[in-house]
Amino acid sequence: xxxxxxxxxxxxxxxxxxxxxxxxxxxxxxxxxxxxxxxxxxxxxxxxxxxxxxxxxxxxxxxxxxxxxxxxxxxxxxxxxxxxxxxxxxxxxxxxxxxxxxxxxxxxxxxxxxxxxxxxxxxxxxxxxxxxxxxxxxxxxxxxxxxxxxxxxxxxxxxxxxxxxxxxxxxxxxxxxxxxxxxxxxxx
Numbered sequence: 294x295x296x297x298x299x300x301x302x303x304x305x306x307x308x309x310x311x312x313x314x315x316x317x318x319x320x321x322x323x324x325x326x327x328x329x330x331x332x333x334x335x336x337x338x339x340x341x342x343x344x345x346x347x348x349x350x351x352x353x354x355x356x357x358x359x360x361x362x363x364x365x366x367x368x369x370x371x372x373x374x375x376x377x378x379x380x381x382x383x384x385x386x387x388x389x390x391x392x393x394x395x396x397x398x399x400x401x402x403x404x405x406x407x408x409x410x411x412x413x414x415x416x417x418x419x420x421x422x423x424x425x426x427x428x429x430x431x432x433x434x435x436x437x438x439x440x441x442x443x444x445x446x447x448x449x450x451x452x453x454x455x456x457x458x459x460x461x462x463x464x465x466x467x468x469x470x471x472x473x474x475x476x477x478x479x480x481x
Contacts, residue, residue: 324463329345329470331473339443358377362376371463372450373450374467375449376445389436392436395446406424418479421435428456431449433468
């Protein structure tokens, strides 16, 4: 019996020592990004801008949605940019404050929130871009206005659990698309 245990231990030692185990780093899914090309949004709305060719715009059909609200989806990256629009009636401060509040509602999970002003006097487009760092549900939000008649708000959401390490490449890929949208906004 003692010989049998010794033989099993010797076989285990010989078989188990053939190669060393090297721990592998934690991996994330591979993301392939398409080439960036843009086209003008072809919808009858009080605003227009350019969107990426791989994005799909659609009117929002929710009960609380206004007629000019859209969602721009990027299906390959499970991303949605929600766009809401309002015709101003001397209520610009309320819309700006609501946009600020909605962005800062993410401060519970955010590491930081950076505000960048956007000014395009040629097209009468002014606004603020909120870059929300950390595991927040919406990493980029913005609002645009002409200060008298039009107010547009956008917020990016990724349809995945917000693990910043795995969704950061998607956010960084979509960020130039959102900036392009903002820079090309016109009021109709």
